[in-house]
Amino acid sequence: MTAPYYADDQVALYLGDCREVLPALGLTADLVLTDPPYGDTALAWDRWPVGWVAAVTPLARSMWCFGSMRMWLTRAGELEAAGWQMSHDVVWEKHNGSGFAADRFRRVHEHALHWYRGPWREVHREVPRLPAQYSAKGRTVSQRQSRTPHAGEIGAATYIDDGLRLARSVLPARSMHRAAIHPTEKPVTGLLEHLIAYGCPVGGTVLDVFAGSGSTLDAARQSGRRAIGIEADERYAEAAARRLSAAPLPLDAA
Template identity: 65%
Template sequence: MEPYWKDEDTGIYLYLGDMREVLPALDVKADLILTDPPYGETTLAWDRWPDGWPALAATVTNSMWCFGSMRMFLDRSPEFADWKLSQDVIWEKQNGSGFTTDRFKRVHEMATHWYRGNWRDIHHDTPRVPSLGLHQGSARVRKEADRAAHTGRIAGSEWTDDGTRLARSVLKARSMHRRGAIHPTEKPIAGLLEHLIPYACPEGGLVVDPFAGSGSTLDAARQAGRRAIGIEKHEPYAEAAARRLSNLVLGGIA
């Protein structure tokens, strides 16, 4: 198939069409799928769940980040039968977009990580973030006394404190609303995608987004030194994503 847009230097390709037709035709093996599928929870024309896509994704990769709501994952749980859930990460936004007044104001989305096969064979490298207020600069050895925990007693330990800690499972990042968003559900790179991609895809690896939307995944993969393939069914969004990616290439933005 001919790509809708491509940059061979960085290995970024965007295809126009239904992922259930395009993905098998590409015949690729990816290190990671990172995607935000249509949840099928609104009346918007593009918000239609593509039946069978998680099973198709399982033919391409053994590792997948998938955005979604709890309702979506519960309603569609049989379609994830080929996958095992490793963890869920919460994206906390600065504000919500819901208009219901009889529930808590929704200011978060879930990103779930799924895998196939043995966990030891899956690339997972949790990003580390600065530990503010703790020792900075040269590393130092820290000791921790024995302590009890709800999972059993944990023995004391000793480790080198380099001023960083594992990234937490709640990631705070401003949503793209009113910030020149290309797509209504566009995901931010800073604070969100920049953590998910390095965790599950090795440097130089291939990331696939079957529902490319604004092209955020492709842009984030390029910035992280990964190759990427995106598929978008709706041409207005594919055109906007291609324009975004072209501007990045021409402008030399890192």
């Protein structure tokens, strides 16, 4: 039995290669949320781990996976061959880019694609509703029937404005930079919290097979979900364990 590197009442973190660790755990998850190496650079650690998709496929029916456009053009076929279907994508808009090439647009975004297996009607999904910049909160609003040529007919409706709107597909969130534990760390606030809210019910389980700094595990725990993570590099597993052993903060203070 594989012993966790770190564990508490809501989180378990394992050290090792996910392709080797997962078969020993016998787990299932409501949502996979992970950030694999994209294979975009010549850096030694930036190598696509062949076989990780097959390893997670039997364990969940819903998955958010980060990646660059180059990565997806190369690797999307592996997910489709394993039975995954893409539902939609979200763009993380960083406050500052990380690229240094002077012959390209400055890259200030990354993609997160949502994939699912099986009938769409059976997949948990709940789009977060966020405060609107402009709203008529409390006012009764009438929406006329309209027809958009490429999207079909929208029926008339009356509703009371609650000041909230569906989260947009572009999520602005500050990059971690100097505060980062891991070089590709994703922020909890404004990004991971919304992806988890969409794909995993409260009390459910989130699986991250490239746990890195433990940000996904931290975000899941703070939002009332359980989390299981696997990290192959002990330096980052140790850093994630220190992070997770600290008292969790509310999401708005993270």
